[in-house]
Amino acid sequence: MDTNIQKYRALIEAVDQGSFSRAAEVLECSQPGISRMIADLEHDWRVRLVERGRGGVSLTAEGKKILPYVRRVVEEDRELHSRIDDVNGLAVGTVRIGSFTSVATHWLPHVIARFQKDFPQIDYELVMGDYTEIERWVQEGRVDCGFIAGKPKSTLMDRLLDRDEMLAVVPEGHRLASRDSCALEDLCREPFMMLQQSGDTEVSGIFEAAHLAPDVRFVTWDDYAIMSMVENGLGVSVLPSLVLKRNPYHIKLLHLEEPAFRNIRVITRPDISKIASKFLEYLKYRNETVED
Numbered sequence: 237m238d239t240n241i242q243k244y245r246a247l248i249e250a251v252d253q254g255s256f257s258r259a260a261e262v263l264e265c266s267q268p269g270i271s272r273m274i275a276d277l278e279h280d281w282r283v284r285l286v287e288r289g290r291g292g293v294s295l296t297a298e299g300k301k302i303l304p305y306v307r308r309v310v311e312e313d314r315e316l317h318s319r320i321d322d323v324n325g326l327a328v329g330t331v332r333i334g335s336f337t338s339v340a341t342h343w344l345p346h347v348i349a350r351f352q353k354d355f356p357q358i359d360y361e362l363v364m365g366d367y368t369e370i371e372r373w374v375q376e377g378r379v380d381c382g383f384i385a386g387k388p389k390s391t392l393m394d395r396l397l398d399r400d401e402m403l404a405v406v407p408e409g410h411r412l413a414s415r416d417s418c419a420l421e422d423l424c425r426e427p428f429m430m431l432q433q434s435g436d437t438e439v440s441g442i443f444e445a446a447h448l449a450p451d452v453r454f455v456t457w458d459d460y461a462i463m464s465m466v467e468n469g470l471g472v473s474v475l476p477s478l479v480l481k482r483n484p485y486h487i488k489l490l491h492l493e494e495p496a497f498r499n500i501r502v503i504t505r506p507d508i509s510k511i512a513s514k515f516l517e518y519l520k521y522r523n524e525t526v527e528d
Contacts, residue, residue, distance in 0.1 A: 334382030
Protein backbone atom coordinates (compact mmCIF):
# COMPACT_ATOMS: atom_id res chain seq x y z
CA MET A 237 0.00 0.00 0.00
CA ASP A 238 1.19 3.55 -0.81
CA THR A 239 2.87 5.09 2.26
CA ASN A 240 0.84 8.29 2.05
CA ILE A 241 -2.43 6.34 1.87
CA GLN A 242 -1.39 4.52 5.05
CA LYS A 243 -0.85 7.87 6.76
CA TYR A 244 -4.19 9.19 5.54
CA ARG A 245 -5.96 6.10 6.88
CA ALA A 246 -4.16 6.53 10.20
CA LEU A 247 -5.54 10.07 10.47
CA ILE A 248 -9.06 9.01 9.49
CA GLU A 249 -9.18 6.11 11.96
CA ALA A 250 -7.65 8.14 14.81
CA VAL A 251 -10.41 10.73 14.39
CA ASP A 252 -13.22 8.19 13.83
CA GLN A 253 -12.15 6.00 16.75
CA GLY A 254 -11.28 8.92 19.04
CA SER A 255 -7.91 7.49 20.08
CA PHE A 256 -4.56 6.39 18.70
CA SER A 257 -4.76 3.03 20.50
CA ARG A 258 -8.13 2.14 18.95
CA ALA A 259 -6.94 3.28 15.52
CA ALA A 260 -3.91 1.03 15.96
CA GLU A 261 -6.18 -1.95 16.66
CA VAL A 262 -8.29 -1.27 13.57
CA LEU A 263 -5.28 -0.84 11.28
CA GLU A 264 -3.32 -3.63 12.99
CA CYS A 265 -0.23 -1.58 13.75
CA SER A 266 1.37 -0.04 16.85
CA GLN A 267 0.06 3.02 18.67
CA PRO A 268 3.42 4.82 18.24
CA GLY A 269 3.14 4.02 14.52
CA ILE A 270 -0.22 5.81 14.31
CA SER A 271 1.16 8.80 16.21
CA ARG A 272 4.24 8.92 13.99
CA MET A 273 2.26 8.81 10.73
CA ILE A 274 0.00 11.67 11.83
CA ALA A 275 3.04 13.64 13.02
CA ASP A 276 4.59 13.10 9.57
CA LEU A 277 1.50 14.57 7.92
CA GLU A 278 1.55 17.55 10.25
CA HIS A 279 5.23 18.11 9.51
CA ASP A 280 4.84 17.74 5.74
CA TRP A 281 1.77 19.98 5.56
CA ARG A 282 3.00 22.43 8.24
CA VAL A 283 -0.33 22.37 10.01
CA ARG A 284 -1.59 20.90 13.29
CA LEU A 285 -4.31 18.37 12.44
CA VAL A 286 -5.39 16.91 15.78
CA GLU A 287 -5.52 17.72 19.47
CA ARG A 288 -4.41 15.03 21.88
CA GLY A 289 -6.10 15.28 25.28
CA ARG A 290 -7.74 13.34 28.08
CA GLY A 291 -10.92 13.16 26.07
CA GLY A 292 -9.08 11.45 23.22
CA VAL A 293 -8.21 12.65 19.73
CA SER A 294 -10.11 15.53 18.14
CA LEU A 295 -9.60 17.62 15.02
CA THR A 296 -8.25 21.15 15.09
CA ALA A 297 -10.03 23.82 13.07
CA GLU A 298 -7.50 23.27 10.30
CA GLY A 299 -7.92 19.51 10.55
CA LYS A 300 -11.68 19.83 10.07
CA LYS A 301 -11.08 21.65 6.80
CA ILE A 302 -8.56 19.10 5.52
CA LEU A 303 -10.10 15.78 6.60
CA PRO A 304 -12.89 15.66 3.93
CA TYR A 305 -10.21 15.86 1.22
CA VAL A 306 -8.18 13.13 2.92
CA ARG A 307 -11.25 10.89 2.99
CA ARG A 308 -11.82 11.58 -0.70
CA VAL A 309 -8.24 10.57 -1.59
CA VAL A 310 -8.54 7.31 0.36
CA GLU A 311 -11.87 6.52 -1.31
CA GLU A 312 -10.43 7.29 -4.76
CA ASP A 313 -7.48 5.01 -4.00
CA ARG A 314 -9.94 2.22 -3.17
CA GLU A 315 -11.80 2.89 -6.41
CA LEU A 316 -8.53 2.86 -8.36
CA HIS A 317 -7.57 -0.56 -7.00
CA SER A 318 -11.06 -1.85 -7.67
CA ARG A 319 -10.84 -0.72 -11.30
CA ILE A 320 -7.37 -2.27 -11.62
CA ASP A 321 -8.85 -5.54 -10.39
CA ASP A 322 -11.55 -5.24 -13.05
CA VAL A 323 -9.00 -4.58 -15.79
CA ASN A 324 -6.92 -7.57 -14.73
CA GLY A 325 -9.98 -9.77 -14.45
CA LEU A 326 -9.49 -12.47 -11.84
CA ALA A 327 -5.72 -12.83 -12.26
CA VAL A 328 -4.55 -10.39 -9.58
CA GLY A 329 -6.02 -8.23 -6.87
CA THR A 330 -6.76 -8.02 -3.17
CA VAL A 331 -9.77 -9.28 -1.23
CA ARG A 332 -10.39 -7.16 1.87
CA ILE A 333 -12.38 -8.89 4.60
CA GLY A 334 -13.91 -7.64 7.85
CA SER A 335 -14.52 -10.38 10.40
CA PHE A 336 -14.99 -11.35 14.02
CA THR A 337 -12.80 -13.93 15.70
CA SER A 338 -14.72 -17.20 15.36
CA VAL A 339 -15.36 -16.77 11.61
CA ALA A 340 -11.73 -15.74 11.04
CA THR A 341 -10.51 -18.76 13.02
CA HIS A 342 -12.83 -21.52 11.89
CA TRP A 343 -14.21 -20.55 8.45
CA LEU A 344 -11.85 -18.25 6.59
CA PRO A 345 -8.80 -20.57 6.53
CA HIS A 346 -10.88 -23.18 4.63
CA VAL A 347 -12.33 -20.60 2.23
CA ILE A 348 -9.01 -18.89 1.51
CA ALA A 349 -7.17 -22.19 1.08
CA ARG A 350 -9.71 -23.33 -1.53
CA PHE A 351 -9.75 -19.93 -3.26
CA GLN A 352 -5.96 -19.76 -3.31
CA LYS A 353 -5.75 -23.06 -5.16
CA ASP A 354 -7.75 -21.57 -8.03
CA PHE A 355 -6.43 -17.99 -7.82
CA PRO A 356 -2.87 -18.15 -6.43
CA GLN A 357 -1.97 -14.52 -7.23
CA ILE A 358 -4.66 -12.99 -5.05
CA ASP A 359 -3.69 -11.14 -1.85
CA TYR A 360 -5.84 -10.80 1.28
CA GLU A 361 -6.36 -8.18 3.94
CA LEU A 362 -8.20 -9.26 7.10
CA VAL A 363 -9.46 -6.61 9.53
CA MET A 364 -10.89 -7.71 12.88
CA GLY A 365 -13.66 -5.87 14.71
CA ASP A 366 -17.10 -6.03 16.27
CA TYR A 367 -20.31 -6.17 14.23
CA THR A 368 -20.87 -2.41 14.25
CA GLU A 369 -17.33 -1.69 13.08
CA ILE A 370 -17.48 -4.34 10.36
CA GLU A 371 -20.72 -2.96 8.96
CA ARG A 372 -19.25 0.55 8.92
CA TRP A 373 -16.09 -0.67 7.15
CA VAL A 374 -18.18 -2.31 4.42
CA GLN A 375 -20.24 0.85 3.98
CA GLU A 376 -17.13 3.04 3.75
CA GLY A 377 -15.33 0.69 1.37
CA ARG A 378 -12.62 -0.15 3.90
CA VAL A 379 -13.36 -3.83 3.20
CA ASP A 380 -15.11 -5.63 0.34
CA CYS A 381 -17.18 -7.93 2.52
CA GLY A 382 -17.81 -8.50 6.19
CA PHE A 383 -19.24 -11.09 8.54
CA ILE A 384 -21.74 -10.15 11.23
CA ALA A 385 -24.34 -11.88 13.40
CA GLY A 386 -27.85 -10.57 12.91
CA LYS A 387 -29.31 -8.28 10.27
CA PRO A 388 -27.32 -5.24 9.14
CA LYS A 389 -28.68 -1.91 10.34
CA SER A 390 -27.98 -0.33 6.94
CA THR A 391 -29.15 -1.15 3.41
CA LEU A 392 -26.10 -3.27 2.57
CA MET A 393 -26.57 -6.52 0.66
CA ASP A 394 -26.59 -9.49 3.03
CA ARG A 395 -26.80 -13.27 2.81
CA LEU A 396 -27.50 -15.74 5.62
CA LEU A 397 -24.67 -18.28 5.89
CA ASP A 398 -25.43 -20.27 9.02
CA ARG A 399 -27.63 -20.56 12.10
CA ASP A 400 -25.05 -20.97 14.85
CA GLU A 401 -26.47 -22.77 17.87
CA MET A 402 -25.86 -21.22 21.28
CA LEU A 403 -24.64 -23.73 23.88
CA ALA A 404 -24.40 -23.67 27.66
CA VAL A 405 -20.87 -24.01 29.00
CA VAL A 406 -20.18 -25.37 32.49
CA PRO A 407 -17.06 -26.69 34.28
CA GLU A 408 -16.34 -30.40 34.24
CA GLY A 409 -17.66 -31.87 37.48
CA HIS A 410 -20.34 -29.20 37.79
CA ARG A 411 -23.79 -30.28 38.98
CA LEU A 412 -25.12 -29.71 35.43
CA ALA A 413 -22.25 -31.46 33.66
CA SER A 414 -23.92 -34.87 33.66
CA ARG A 415 -26.82 -33.57 31.53
CA ASP A 416 -27.12 -33.21 27.78
CA SER A 417 -29.19 -30.05 28.07
CA CYS A 418 -30.24 -27.47 30.62
CA ALA A 419 -32.77 -24.68 31.08
CA LEU A 420 -31.91 -20.99 31.22
CA GLU A 421 -33.28 -20.99 34.78
CA ASP A 422 -30.51 -23.45 35.74
CA LEU A 423 -27.87 -21.03 34.47
CA CYS A 424 -29.44 -18.11 36.35
CA ARG A 425 -28.68 -19.88 39.63
CA GLU A 426 -24.93 -19.74 38.91
CA PRO A 427 -22.35 -16.93 38.55
CA PHE A 428 -22.51 -16.03 34.86
CA MET A 429 -19.74 -15.09 32.41
CA MET A 430 -21.26 -12.81 29.73
CA LEU A 431 -19.94 -12.62 26.16
CA GLN A 432 -20.75 -9.06 25.07
CA GLN A 433 -19.33 -5.93 23.44
CA SER A 434 -20.58 -2.54 22.24
CA GLY A 435 -24.23 -3.09 23.15
CA ASP A 436 -24.35 -6.50 21.46
CA THR A 437 -27.22 -8.65 22.81
CA GLU A 438 -26.23 -11.97 21.30
CA VAL A 439 -26.26 -13.77 24.67
CA SER A 440 -28.09 -11.34 26.94
CA GLY A 441 -30.97 -11.21 24.46
CA ILE A 442 -31.64 -14.92 24.98
CA PHE A 443 -32.31 -14.31 28.67
CA GLU A 444 -34.25 -11.10 28.03
CA ALA A 445 -36.57 -12.94 25.62
CA ALA A 446 -37.29 -15.45 28.39
CA HIS A 447 -37.78 -12.63 30.96
CA LEU A 448 -34.81 -13.89 32.95
CA ALA A 449 -31.72 -12.16 34.34
CA PRO A 450 -28.48 -14.12 34.85
CA ASP A 451 -26.20 -13.31 37.78
CA VAL A 452 -23.51 -11.64 35.64
CA ARG A 453 -20.11 -11.54 37.35
CA PHE A 454 -17.82 -11.05 34.34
CA VAL A 455 -18.29 -9.36 30.95
CA THR A 456 -15.89 -9.61 28.01
CA TRP A 457 -15.79 -10.06 24.22
CA ASP A 458 -12.94 -12.58 24.53
CA ASP A 459 -14.53 -16.03 24.22
CA TYR A 460 -11.31 -17.82 25.20
CA ALA A 461 -11.16 -15.79 28.42
CA ILE A 462 -14.70 -16.94 29.21
CA MET A 463 -13.85 -20.59 28.54
CA SER A 464 -10.84 -20.31 30.84
CA MET A 465 -12.94 -18.69 33.57
CA VAL A 466 -15.51 -21.47 33.30
CA GLU A 467 -12.81 -24.16 33.33
CA ASN A 468 -11.49 -22.71 36.58
CA GLY A 469 -14.90 -22.91 38.23
CA LEU A 470 -15.67 -19.19 38.28
CA GLY A 471 -19.08 -19.57 36.69
CA VAL A 472 -21.07 -20.75 33.67
CA SER A 473 -21.77 -19.18 30.30
CA VAL A 474 -23.54 -19.42 26.96
CA LEU A 475 -21.36 -19.35 23.82
CA PRO A 476 -21.91 -19.87 20.08
CA SER A 477 -21.06 -23.36 18.85
CA LEU A 478 -18.66 -21.96 16.23
CA VAL A 479 -16.58 -20.48 19.04
CA LEU A 480 -16.46 -23.92 20.66
CA LYS A 481 -15.50 -25.80 17.49
CA ARG A 482 -11.92 -26.31 18.70
CA ASN A 483 -12.31 -26.37 22.44
CA PRO A 484 -8.97 -26.71 24.29
CA TYR A 485 -10.53 -26.37 27.74
CA HIS A 486 -11.88 -28.87 30.27
CA ILE A 487 -15.48 -27.75 30.08
CA LYS A 488 -18.82 -29.41 29.32
CA LEU A 489 -21.12 -28.22 26.55
CA LEU A 490 -24.90 -28.55 26.90
CA HIS A 491 -27.76 -27.79 24.54
CA LEU A 492 -30.33 -25.28 25.76
CA GLU A 493 -33.77 -26.80 26.37
CA GLU A 494 -35.20 -23.90 24.38
CA PRO A 495 -32.76 -23.78 21.44
CA ALA A 496 -31.29 -20.41 20.51
CA PHE A 497 -29.19 -19.40 17.53
CA ARG A 498 -27.21 -16.48 16.14
CA ASN A 499 -27.59 -15.88 12.41
CA ILE A 500 -24.21 -15.34 10.75
CA ARG A 501 -24.39 -13.24 7.59
CA VAL A 502 -21.98 -11.94 5.00
CA ILE A 503 -22.56 -8.30 4.03
CA THR A 504 -21.23 -6.39 1.04
CA ARG A 505 -21.85 -3.52 -1.35
CA PRO A 506 -23.07 -3.98 -4.93
CA ASP A 507 -19.97 -2.31 -6.43
CA ILE A 508 -17.19 -4.64 -5.23
CA SER A 509 -14.48 -5.89 -7.60
CA LYS A 510 -14.83 -9.02 -9.69
CA ILE A 511 -12.31 -10.90 -7.58
CA ALA A 512 -14.11 -10.01 -4.32
CA SER A 513 -17.40 -11.10 -5.86
CA LYS A 514 -15.82 -14.38 -6.93
CA PHE A 515 -14.46 -14.88 -3.40
CA LEU A 516 -18.01 -14.79 -2.03
CA GLU A 517 -18.87 -17.82 -4.16
CA TYR A 518 -16.24 -19.81 -2.25
CA LEU A 519 -17.89 -19.27 1.14
CA LYS A 520 -19.66 -22.58 0.53
CA TYR A 521 -16.33 -24.25 1.36
CA ARG A 522 -16.19 -22.71 4.86
CA ASN A 523 -16.52 -26.08 6.60
CA GLU A 524 -14.33 -28.09 4.22
CA THR A 525 -10.63 -28.84 4.52
CA VAL A 526 -8.64 -28.56 1.29
CA GLU A 527 -6.77 -31.72 0.37
CA ASP A 528 -3.59 -31.75 -1.70
